[in-house]
Amino acid sequence: MRTTSFFVSLATAAFFCSASTVAQAGAGHAADHSHVPGPSVKVGASEVNGNVSVVMGLDGFAGGNVGVLTGPDGLLIVDNFMPGFQHKLEHALNTLKTCSDCGDLKYLINTHWHFDHSGNNDHFGDNAVLITHETVRPLYQKQHDYPEMKMVVPKKTRAGMPDITIAQKATIYFNGEEIELMHYPKSHTSGDVAVYFKGSNVVHLGDLYFNGTFPYVDLDNGGNVLGMTATIEAALEHYPADAKVIPGHGPVSGMVELKAYLDMLKETTEIVRDAKNAGMSLEEVQKKGLDERWSSWSWVFISTDAWIAQVYNSL
Numbered sequence: 227m228r229t230t231s232f233f234v235s236l237a238t239a240a241f242f243c244s245a246s247t248v249a250q251a252g253a254g255h256a257a258d259h260s261h262v263p264g265p266s267v268k269v270g271a272s273e274v275n276g277n278v279s280v281v282m283g284l285d286g287f288a289g290g291n292v293g294v295l296t297g298p299d300g301l302l303i304v305d306n307f308m309p310g311f312q313h314k315l316e317h318a319l320n321t322l323k324t325c326s327d328c329g330d331l332k333y334l335i336n337t338h339w340h341f342d343h344s345g346n347n348d349h350f351g352d353n354a355v356l357i358t359h360e361t362v363r364p365l366y367q368k369q370h371d372y373p374e375m376k377m378v379v380p381k382k383t384r385a386g387m388p389d390i391t392i393a394q395k396a397t398i399y400f401n402g403e404e405i406e407l408m409h410y411p412k413s414h415t416s417g418d419v420a421v422y423f424k425g426s427n428v429v430h431l432g433d434l435y436f437n438g439t440f441p442y443v444d445l446d447n448g449g450n451v452l453g454m455t456a457t458i459e460a461a462l463e464h465y466p467a468d469a470k471v472i473p474g475h476g477p478v479s480g481m482v483e484l485k486a487y488l489d490m491l492k493e494t495t496e497i498v499r500d501a502k503n504a505g506m507s508l509e510e511v512q513k514k515g516l517d518e519r520w521s522s523w524s525w526v527f528i529s530t531d532a533w534i535a536q537v538y539n540s541l
């Protein structure tokens with residue numbers, strides 16, 4: 227139910243809503259891809275640091291932010307948008323300035339299993355090595371139904387299935403970069419992987435991090451707000467203070483914004499915890515609400531009420 231309602235809002239935003247409510251403006255230049263098949267949302271690429279770029283929806287929801295490593299050995303991408311955006315993503319990759327001498331797509335990493343991040347595995351996985359956490363592969367072996375939004379996500383084809391799964395940690399050496407894959411348990415899901423490009427000093431945190439908004443936490447699939455909080459605390463320790471951070475959703479940031487996100491997680495959790503310990507029901511806590519200072523974190527996908535429910539049910 228919790229999962230379903232989040233994906234309903236995903237679909238609503240993606241296909242029906244005023245696009246401006248979910249815009250991630252200022253994050254890139256839109257290439258002219260009016261001729262490219264796919265949904266009407268514009269997709270744009272921009273450089274982040276070193277050899278790492280990001281591709282994101284510019285005027286609406288295309289899915290989670292896509293991290294891109296370019297170089298003479300070929301391309302590596304982290305996540306690949308909602309189903310249907312494969313041609314727009316390809317087009318955006320071709321517009322990257324740093325990519326004039328890039329080779330083929332060699333590696334594909336999924337930060338986690340959600341279809342707004344892995345929606346085009348089948349398309350891109352054919353000639354690339356696909357890597358996920360080990361808990362993700364079984365989820366791709368079955369169909370997922372979202373009846374409220376009349377959507378069915380079929381099981382992945384052979385091309386869309388992971389070739390390599392990792393348990394805790396792995397390192398890829400590619401394009402002269404040392405790329406660290408780190409699993410963070412019980413956070414957004416049970417199988418979240420963060421990808422850190424050491425040489426370029428950029429980390430892609432997937433949906434462990436929603437920049438400036440309340441995050442979605444998939445409690446039905448091993449996610450937990452307390453686990454996510456511990457993960458962000460660990461990430462702030464682990465990655466350099468001057469690292470650039472690609473969130474799953476929202477604009478690219480530095481570690482300062484990640485710290486603000488941690489503060490929000492901790493302080494809103496305290497409010498809900500105190501109320502729950504005082505014997506209040508979920509409905510009573512929602513009626514009471516959070517401090518006014520957190521109101522700007524509410525957004526089309528996760529309202530304050532939805533966030534309170536996720537925290538309440540994580541405790």
Ligand SMILES: [Zn+2]
Nearest residue numbers: 290342433474
């Ligand atoms: Zn997402």
Ligand SMILES: [Zn+2]
Nearest residue numbers: 338340414433
């Ligand atoms: Zn997700």
